[in-house]
Amino acid sequence: MLDIKLLRNNPERITEALKLRKMDTASISKFADIDSSWRKLTSEIDELRSKRNEASKQIGILKKNKAEAEAQAKAVGSKKLGDKIKELEEKRRGGEEELNKILLELPNIPHNSVPPGVDSGDNLEIRRVGKPPCFDFTPKPHFEIGEKLGMLDFERAAKVSGSRFVILKGLGAKLERALISFMLDLHSKENSYTEVFPPVLVNQKSMIGTGQLPKFEDDLYKCSDNMWLVPTAEVSVTNIHRDELLKADQLPIKYCAHSPCFRREAGSYGKDVRGLIRQHQFNKVELVKFVDPEKSYDELESLTLDAEKILQKLGLHYRVVELCSGDLGFASAKTYDIEVWFPSQGKFREISSCSNFEDFQARRAGIKFRRDAKSKPEFVHTLNGSGLAVGRTLAAILENYQKADGTFEIPDILKPLF
RNA sequence: GGAGGGAUGGCUGAGUGGUUGAAAGCGGUCGCCUCGAAAGCGACUAUGUCGGAAACGGCAUCGGGGGUUCGAAUCCUCCUCCCUCCGCCA
Structure with a gap:
């Protein structure tokens, strides 16, 4: 498996390598597309989770202080966050599988010293x-x-x-x-x-x-x-x-x-x-x-x-x-x-x-x-x-x-x- | 195949719903002490990912997947692996 960072930051290098191996390079651009939406979704999810974690923490404190009503109210909002998270996660999953498949099917990059050639x-x-x-x-x-x-x-x-x-x-x-x-x-x-x-x-x-x-x-x-x-x-x-x-x-x-x-x-x-x-x-x-x-x-x-x-x-x-x-x-x-x-x-x-x-x-x-x-x-x-x-x-x-x-x-x- | 028990950081091992990324010990790193070392004392010590020049911060991760819940190492469920006993068998 190639380093995913290399794939993100230097796709030209990998495209080059695939060409050396006379392989189709379409998966590289496909990867870039799916990856960027995957990353966007991930940061959205992370943000929502951060909010929910904060809310849950406070509910814990409220319950400890016997403030049941306030805790209830907060739980309702938190539940909504949870639903939204689940929805985004679902959306992310498909892309994730595709990214993985691409990653697992990309060959290694030939070392610099390897002579170029077709067969x-x-x-x-x-x-x-x-x-x-x-x-x-x-x-x-x-x-x-x-x-x-x-x-x-x-x-x-x-x-x-x-x-x-x-x-x-x-x-x-x-x-x-x-x-x-x-x-x-x-x-x-x-x-x-x-x-x-x-x-x-x-x-x-x-x-x-x-x-x-x-x-x-x-x-x-x-x-x-x-x-x-x-x-x-x-x-x-x-x-x-x-x-x-x-x-x-x-x-x-x-x-x-x-x-x-x-x-x-x-x-x-x-x-x-x-x-x-x-x-x-x-x-x-x-x-x-x-x-x-x-x-x-x-x-x-x-x-x-x-x-x-x-x-x-x-x-x-x-x-x-x-x-x-x-x-x-x-x-x-x-x-x-x-x-x-x-x-x-x-x-x-x-x-x-x-x-x-x-x-x-x-x-x-x-x-x-x-x-x-x-x-x-x-x-x-x-x-x-x-x-x-x-x-x-x-x-x-x-x-x-x-x-x-x-x-x-x-x-x-x-x-x-x- | 049947019946039970288990899987937590580099290692050992606590933890059965809330500020726990996780006690304690070992190991390791650095510092103090010392002429030097050992011992002792103190601090630090998981990985991945995202943002950031960095400091740092968010998120995820307690065998793996799914679920319950506002919240899961902890509850439910499926799977994998390990251990004990029974059966079978080279």
Whole structure:
């Protein structure tokens, strides 16, 4: 959520930001209209309430002094004030709801450093690490390798659940588990994240807190009792500190978590229909930070490096891309995508997305901290990034470590886990 | 699922219709004391919002919504969460 004051005092800045994201700016002027009448009504209501409070106070005193008749007379006038207040409040309520809706559906403002652009074509490559493997044969796609080796069973998964599901078997299941372990160990031991194992079924407030709702309901699985399956552990983990006032010396708070993630992938028909790339359910290890606003951009750099470390240790070729304004996620102010090399496709595919949300999520979720004893609470900055998407990592290993005979090598770093 | 109990400021915890934004304690900040510190003493110490350069003032907020009343932390009602007991269950 954006700062409502910014919206009032500097709507040009937000209009500008929306344009960068190629979004409709109509809601800005709509907001201004409703807001000004909301504020006018509010000051009228406040004034009337002030009068009524004064009258009530006096009635109290009169009653104490046994001046019943006077008290009665005053109560009549006060009742009228009350009716008027109720009427104005009713009038205000509709606008209030609309303002809130607009506010909750406005995306974050891109950071100054974010390159302007319309889509992924305008993203900026920051660095390339490692080298693509050389094959003296045509590299196969990961799903062919996995199916042939009995590690991946898409057909039966379709029977059990539907399309975009997979059953990992034998070595496949074991490799998945090893990867989760490896990632969590590295982040908790070397990168000093606290490991957490969060719920994957969350309430609506949590989904609003991180920005999935109300705008992206179509992407989510909704269960009964107004509970939702998380599309990423970011939701569960960021909301750990919802409506909390943290102490400055607690920051930065760093969590890593593995969770299954659930996405409906509505509107992605025909995209990556085969293989592990785009599943309705997949495992992911997530990194989440709560930090001092002044340090959040340094923290974004280090978080990205923490995620990269996994790929380096696995010996996978990758690049880091800075998302342009048009490709930026709803809640993000700045995002680096890490893309891993897929030999069968001859291109890089996203395996991690590391973002600084600044105070956008903190404001929605009410996550504050007090700088020192004398200062007022301020919103923290939240960040998160995949470290990494496990299914895609497994796919990348199959492809990059494949051999001519259709088998593949387990990366050295994982061997102790087998 | 059934029966009870509870939710108050950074924390603990009083408060059952009237000048209560809220006692007390803890914690914190500042001052006095001291060579310095501890202890002691004193003052200050919620958030949001509107107006204001500020001082300050209005309004709202005692888990959340709705209601009763001139007036609600306090009464009624619905909801959420927590605790205890019973049932069921991995």
